[in-house]
Amino acid sequence: MLDMLRNGELSLAPFMFAVQAILFVIVNLTIAHKYHYSKKVALIASLIPFVNFYVTLVYIAIVILNSRKELPKEHKGS
Amino acid sequence: MPPRILKKATMILNRLPVLVMLSLAGPVAASEHNTAGIDAPVVMTAATPSARTDNNLRMVAKIKVPGNACAGPGYYPFNSAWELARNPSSRQRFDDWIKDNETVTYYGTQITSIMDSMFGALNPFIDLAGMELRFEFADGSHIVMKAPTLASARLRFSYVPGSASDADGNPIADAGTTFKGIYTFSSRARQQQFLEKAAEYHLDFRVKHLDDTAQHLRIEITPIN
Incomplete structure (x- = not known):
């Protein structure tokens, strides 16, 4: 495959967009499955070139914001 | 400060590095912002010798x-x-040589360049799309090769037009161009080597010796029309 890319038989930009989309689909579907978000939305949004990177950032932000630990009981009332 | 507010402030500070890292990762933008003009000038002038050799942010490695x-x-x-500047068909073979002998630099530079051309817009601090490598040859001459970006047709390094120069920084005319201007050499041997190479690659020009002192060996080259 590298030789095909080097010889120009395989175009660089479409190949990179495809690899990028596959990577983002995996990440976003995993997050959507774990946090019970719509998988259809995650799949479609991950396949749109140029936008999928921002969508993935949003999904990663979901993971970060959900990673908050529960406060101990004595602090809950205060 | 109340402990609750303190805890919230600590939490925000803990998340800050993650958010900064995400913002630096950068989004999509196939930016083709390389330096070299595609249309090489017909006449190479020696007015600004080695003008394009010291852009350090872009030039990441010098390879002997x-x-x-x-x-x-x-x-x-x-x-x-001279071989690469005057003979375009050598450039692809030279790319093969880089791949075989400098594999880590070759693929590392290409991947970084392509990634930056894809996700570079959120990272305005350093521009790595179209990174350039400088190659120094046994006779002291050098050329600059540019890594592919997302907009490139092939996953190969390309020769930067007008980047070839001799050990003294005098530009070497690319294929299809000829010499014009004042050239300065550090020694008579270098001057002789330059003129012999020019003759070897069948360049037709007139040479006028301007200054023949030991320190400054200057010649003026004018093309023969």
Whole structure:
């Protein structure tokens, strides 16, 4: 495959967009499955070139914001 | 300060590095912002010798090419920048040589360049799309090769037009161009080597010796029309 890319038989930009989309689909579907978000939305949004990177950032932000630990009981009332 | 507010402030500070890292990762933008003009000038002038050799942010590595470097048996060796500047068909073979002998630098530079051209817009601090490598040959001459970006047709390094120069920084005319201007050499041997190489690659020009002192060996080259 590298030789095909080097010889120009395989175009660089479409190949990179495809690899990028596959990577983002995996990440976003995993997050959507774990946090019970719509998988259809995650799949479609991950396949749109140029936008999928921002969508993935949003999904990663979901993971970060959900990673908050529960406060101990004595602090809950205060 | 109440402990609750303190805890919230600590939490925000803990998340800050993650958010900064995400913002630096950068989004999509196939930016083709390389320096070299695609249309090489018809006449190479020596007015600004080695003008394009010291852009340090873009130029990430200087690689020495040994005198016996060759694409294979039967090929002319890559022992001078003249071979690549004057012979465009050598450039692809030189790319093969880089791949075989500097594999880590070759693929590392290409991947970084392509990634930056895809996700570079959120990272305005350093521009890595179209990174350039400088190759120094056995005779002291050098050329600059540019890594592919997302907009490139092939996953190969390309020669930067007008980047070839001799050991003293005098530009070497690319294929299809000729010399014009004042050239300065550090020694008579270098001057002789330059003129011999020019003759070897069948360049027709007139040479006028301007200054023949030991310190400054200057010649003026004018093309023959």
